[in-house]
Amino acid sequence: MNPTEKNSASSSPSDQFLSQVLSCVRFRYDHAVIRQELLDHIEDRKDNYMEEGVKDGEAEILAVSCMGDARELGEALNREHSPLLGWIWRISGWAASICVFLAVVLTILPLGHMMLSPFINSADNIPRDQIVYSQKMEERVQIDDRVIILRKVVFTQTDRNADTGTLHILWDNYEKRLHFSGWGFTLSDCRFTDQSGREYLFSGGYSSAGPLSRCSTELDGFPKGAETLYIDYDRYHRQFHIEIPLLPPGSGTGPISGTNLPGGDAS
């Protein structure tokens, strides 16, 4: 860069000095910072001279001459502002900003949204006054990467004198892979039977999204006095078989905790 390219009539001694210094600094993205710092120094020294009574123009020339040789200073600064490191640092800054932005948009925002779902307890949707009995359990099975945990069955009836009602199965599932992608799972592909061998059809249910999915499955027309529920899954070489002993009201106390509401049919 030609140090005298600026019209010397219009540029001050400081400007001339600084452009000469900067002409030796190859990494131009640091020019602004270096220029400001050196200019501040020259101004402070100039103010100092003016306090001692030196006139403005002469103070500036003196201040600039105090700084030393422009070329030497420029070379020394150039050694400390390596263009290679400078460029790598700039590019890394862009890469980091892009990646952080993507990470927030693609993972943290959706994750935050999904994390809230498990706190909505699917059991809250069961009308409390229709519950005949409910029973907690902890049955676990795994297919591929998915772990299915059955937590509770709740039997409800709209008419307590009827023989059948709705059995709600409350269960969770999660996948052991790290990816929060892929398909969800319902129990709709399972076969539900009781101890008599009669089959009951999946009549509805829902599940929440997110890494831990809280789900509920309903079977209509389920007999009140059923003693065991069998759940069978057999597709594409994956299978599981779950047996859930049921304790309808009046069948006596059992080791599994449950709430038996009064007023039920004595069996």
Next chain:
Amino acid sequence: MQLDKGLIGGSTVLMVLSLLKEKDCYGYEIIRLLEQRSDSTFEFKEGSLYPVLHRMENSGYVTSYMHTADSGKQRRYYRITGKGQEQLAEERRQWDIFSRSVNKVIRGEACGLV
């Protein structure tokens, strides 16, 4: 007085770090402190302070930040880091050894009598 540049160059880092250990300073402030404390023994070409400061920042001995000075203007302040404190201690140790050795050589005859 114009001292041999080698001496000044070698101990610049030591002196600047000692000043920064006491308080954060900006470039011009450091020059003024050096002038005052050394009774104007050291008269740098003032600009040559900045490559030193930038090198120290690259090495991690100091960090810099913008701050409003007493005069009301914005200046770039430098602050010593932990690594800088260690470097300062090391340079002081070396300086003590160096100056004692030089003294021993200069006053060689007197040493024998002490």
Next chain:
Amino acid sequence: MNRKKALIRNLALTAGCTLLIYTVSGFFFVPESAFRVSERSSHYGPSEIVCVGDAGSAQYFFGSFENYISLTEIKRYYLPVLWTIGNQYLGHRRDLSQALDPQYSSHVLSDGLSSAGAGRRVIVYGYVNDPSVTLLELNYGDGHVLRLDLPDPDGGSSAQSLQRRVLLPGDAAAAAALPSDNGVFFLFCFIQPPDSSAVMYYRWLRGLSSDQTLLYEYSPQTGVTIPPPDSSS
């Protein structure tokens, strides 16, 4: 913070965020990993990839698992390097007693404007189990006919990797066939324009022998027919 430390911090952030996106998000950098995750989370497979159809904005993985074939769509996400799982059609049981056993699926190509979009992409695929069929013809839309010459069932390359990439161009039709251990796999892909009053998927698919005799005809409405000896195409 000095520049070196900032650089290391930036690199760590880049690496960490990339790792986070790679493992946790629902997006994939490689379509095949999306396909594998899609299969495994549906508790199907693992399939052998018979063919990959490349349609630019989506890739279609045609898989064979025991006696089932499947089609999985892996779509591009907004960024050019990200893929996400699209639609999946799993586990059509292959009927080995049928000479011609096509599966078909279609989906709307959205143009962001109407529900009919920019038309429907229709994919017809399956296996030919009769080695005497050497030519397939597909009639769709307003009478367009696609022709596909079938390779020999023991095409020689069946022992090697069977994953083939077939280009499914956006506005034209494409057809491809590969020999495989399961017979000859065929694939037709075409676009039905949005306002086409033509039949929903396709009209018929015919299998012909080397001397142009019509051996089998299949239509989505009626299934497989084996034409009587004196019928001509």
